[in-house]
Amino acid sequence: MSADERIIEAREIAKTFPGGVVALDRFTLAVRRGEVVVIIIGPSGSGKSTFLRCLNGLEEIDGGSIVIDGIPLDHHRKNRLLIRQEVGMVFQSFNLFPHMTVRENIDLAQIRVRKKTRTDAAETTMSLLAKVGITEKADRYPHELSGGQQQRVAIARALAMSPKVMLFDEATSALDPEMIGEVLDVMRTLAAEGMTMVVVTHEMGFAREAGDRIVFMENGRIVEEGETERFFAAPREERTHAFLGQIL
Amino acid sequence: MTKNKIRFTPLDAVLIVLMLAAGLFLVRRIGVDLNYRWQWPVTLQYLVRMDGGSWTAGSLAQGFLTTVKLSLWATALATLLGTILGLMRVSHSLFDRLVAGSYVEMVRNLPPLVLVFIVYFFIGDRIMTLLGIEGLIRSASPATQAVLTFLFAPPARLSGFFAGLATLVLYEAAYITEIVRAGIQSIEQGQWEAAHALGLSRRQQLRYVILPQALQRILPALAGQLISTIKDSAIVSVISIPELTFQGLELMSATYLTFEIWITITALYFILTFTFSIGVRRLESSMQTKSSAG
Ligand SMILES: Nc1ncnc2c1ncn2[C@@H]1O[C@H](COP(=O)(O)OP(=O)(O)OP(=O)(O)O)[C@@H](O)[C@H]1O
Ligand SMILES: [Mg+2]
Numbered sequence: 395m396s397a398d399e400r401i402i403e404a405r406e407i408a409k410t411f412p413g414g415v416v417a418l419d420r421f422t423l424a425v426r427r428g429e430v431v432v433i434i435i436g437p438s439g440s441g442k443s444t445f446l447r448c449l450n451g452l453e454e455i456d457g458g459s460i461v462i463d464g465i466p467l468d469h470h471r472k473n474r475l476l477i478r479q480e481v482g483m484v485f486q487s488f489n490l491f492p493h494m495t496v497r498e499n500i501d502l503a504q505i506r507v508r509k510k511t512r513t514d515a516a517e518t519t520m521s522l523l524a525k526v527g528i529t530e531k532a533d534r535y536p537h538e539l540s541g542g543q544q545q546r547v548a549i550a551r552a553l554a555m556s557p558k559v560m561l562f563d564e565a566t567s568a569l570d571p572e573m574i575g576e577v578l579d580v581m582r583t584l585a586a587e588g589m590t591m592v593v594v595t596h597e598m599g600f601a602r603e604a605g606d607r608i609v610f611m612e613n614g615r616i617v618e619e620g621e622t623e624r625f626f627a628a629p630r631e632e633r634t635h636a637f638l639g640q641i642l
Numbered sequence: 643m644t645k646n647k648i649r650f651t652p653l654d655a656v657l658i659v660l661m662l663a664a665g666l667f668l669v670r671r672i673g674v675d676l677n678y679r680w681q682w683p684v685t686l687q688y689l690v691r692m693d694g695g696s697w698t699a700g701s702l703a704q705g706f707l708t709t710v711k712l713s714l715w716a717t718a719l720a721t722l723l724g725t726i727l728g729l730m731r732v733s734h735s736l737f738d739r740l741v742a743g744s745y746v747e748m749v750r751n752l753p754p755l756v757l758v759f760i761v762y763f764f765i766g767d768r769i770m771t772l773l774g775i776e777g778l779i780r781s782a783s784p785a786t787q788a789v790l791t792f793l794f795a796p797p798a799r800l801s802g803f804f805a806g807l808a809t810l811v812l813y814e815a816a817y818i819t820e821i822v823r824a825g826i827q828s829i830e831q832g833q834w835e836a837a838h839a840l841g842l843s844r845r846q847q848l849r850y851v852i853l854p855q856a857l858q859r860i861l862p863a864l865a866g867q868l869i870s871t872i873k874d875s876a877i878v879s880v881i882s883i884p885e886l887t888f889q890g891l892e893l894m895s896a897t898y899l900t901f902e903i904w905i906t907i908t909a910l911y912f913i914l915t916f917t918f919s920i921g922v923r924r925l926e927s928s929m930q931t932k933s934s935a936g
Contacts, residue, residue, distance in 0.1 A: 450838075450839055451838075452835055452838060452839070475841065475843065478838060478839060478840075478841040479841035481839070482839065482840075483835075483836075483839035485832060485835065485836065487832050489830075489832035489833060489835065489836035490836070491833065491836070491837075491851055491855075492855065493854050493855050493858065502840070502842075502850060503840040503841060503842060506842060506846050506850060507840065507841045507842060507846075548836075551840070552839070552840070555840060555841060
């Protein structure tokens with residue numbers, strides 16, 4: 395596999411937090427162009443969030459290299475900014491901007507970063523709201539929405555940048571059970587459209603059905619990875635057996 | 643939100659009567675024992691007086707006006723400076739943080755009176771002369787002079803007014819810096835991260851996401867700082883800015899109406915600060931109802 399066949403290439407990345415916690419221990423993961431859903435699973439504290447956050451520069455890596463869509467995540471401001479613009483992220487806690495309406499949340503980066511006109515931005519915003527199924531809430535403030543609706547807006551907001559990759563960090567973990575489905579549905583739609591996604595989740599049903607590849611990590615390393623069907627049917631590692639036994 | 647209704651009970655009436663009696667007793671004792679002759683009508687003339695058929699502001703009213711101008715300008719400019727320094731306090735650059743941090747520490751650990759003299763003698767006097775500002779003002783057109791008088795002070799007093807204003811701005815800015823810093827730091831990390839992930843530059847993150855929320859949160863504290871500024875403004879009387887306290891001192895040495903003058907001045911300061919306190923409380927409760935909707 396040559397370098398430009400990869401949309402994400404993380405090679406031997408290391409991250410140690412102040413205080414000595416090794417969150418990523420020479421972690422290597424590559425995602426091919428055209429590969430759609432990569433699911434990351436693993437016990438709490440295994441470094442899943444840290445890995446996603448390193449991919450868009452929310453955390454600095456101590457060693458190794460990250461290249462996204464051919465752009466190295468190095469110390470050049472320009473590159474870092476470019477990568478942030480090409481990588482969308484959805485957080486567990488939604489993080490909508492509370493002082494802006496739904497529409498303004500989604501417009502913001504289109505206008506300020508992509509430099510679109512207000513009319514163009516408004517058009518994209520409405521079509522994205524239609525996609526996540528909440529056009530009627532366009533002029534509401536985030537606190538007037540349910541958790542599931544807020545998370546769908548957050549997805550639309552990230553999509554508004556037309557990112558090449560979307561990162562989901564436990565996007566449904568903060569939701570009441572009855573709202574998980576509506577968010578997963580949106581993620582399925584994205585997968586069907588071929589959006590490359592790296593998804594950290596505890597929703598094994600979703601992982602099985604939507605994932606192309608499963609990566610199981612622990613202590614900042616990959617324990618086992620494999621194509622979804624094979625991974626769940628015949629895990630090779632002892633540790634994977636034990637983990638799947640616990641959560642399935 | 644439960645509202646505490648203020649109910650007026652007979653006990654309150656008794657207390658008010660007792661307090662009035664005590665006050666009257668005190669006034670009488672001062673008159674009899676200290677042989678003090680109350681001269682309220684004369685004193686009130688220094689507030690407003692009839693002059694050739696029209697009402698004119700006396701020296702106390704003029705001092706009051708100067709205090710108001712001084713406080714409003716000082717708060718506005720200190721908010722500007724404090725916001726810049728507050729941003730520096732949370733900057734990624736160590737240099738910015740050091741500069742702003744040292745500034746805050748220096749000002750807060752200096753007696754305000756010393757700060758007044760430093761600004762007045764070293765900065766005010768020299769820089770004003772150096773820049774030739776006084777000459778510039780004197781040669782300005784009458785219209786310009788009128789505008790300057792309305793906004794700040796009459797031409798002859800302008801450089802003194804600016805020195806006093808500069809002191810207050812430098813002093814209050816140190817406190818506003820800390821208010822702004824605390825406001826910015828009170829915004830959840832997730833807001834920064836979401837803005838970061840959308841590809842906004844740090845400047846844009848601050849401008850569109852963080853500051854609007856932070857400023858909304860610190861508005862009551864900023865308004866409270868205005869009240870402090872009104873009180874602190876008395877200190878510039880030592881460099882002869884004719885604000886309320888200075889006018890009181892002048893009048894007292896000319897008339898010896900000690901009690902009347904200071905009672906009047908107390909009342910004037912109280913009216914000013916109390917009016918603003920009520921405003922601040924209104925603001926706070928209206929913001930509370932707004933955010934509790936969320
Ligand atoms: N800002 C931080 N400072 C210090 N240690 C941190 C920080 N963030 C994460 N860690 C530590 O790094 C390790 C990996 O954390 P990370 O959040 O990546 O785990 P995770 O796999 O996402 O776990 P979870 O399933 O609980 O979300 C943990 O031991 C955590 O305590
Ligand atoms: Mg996590």
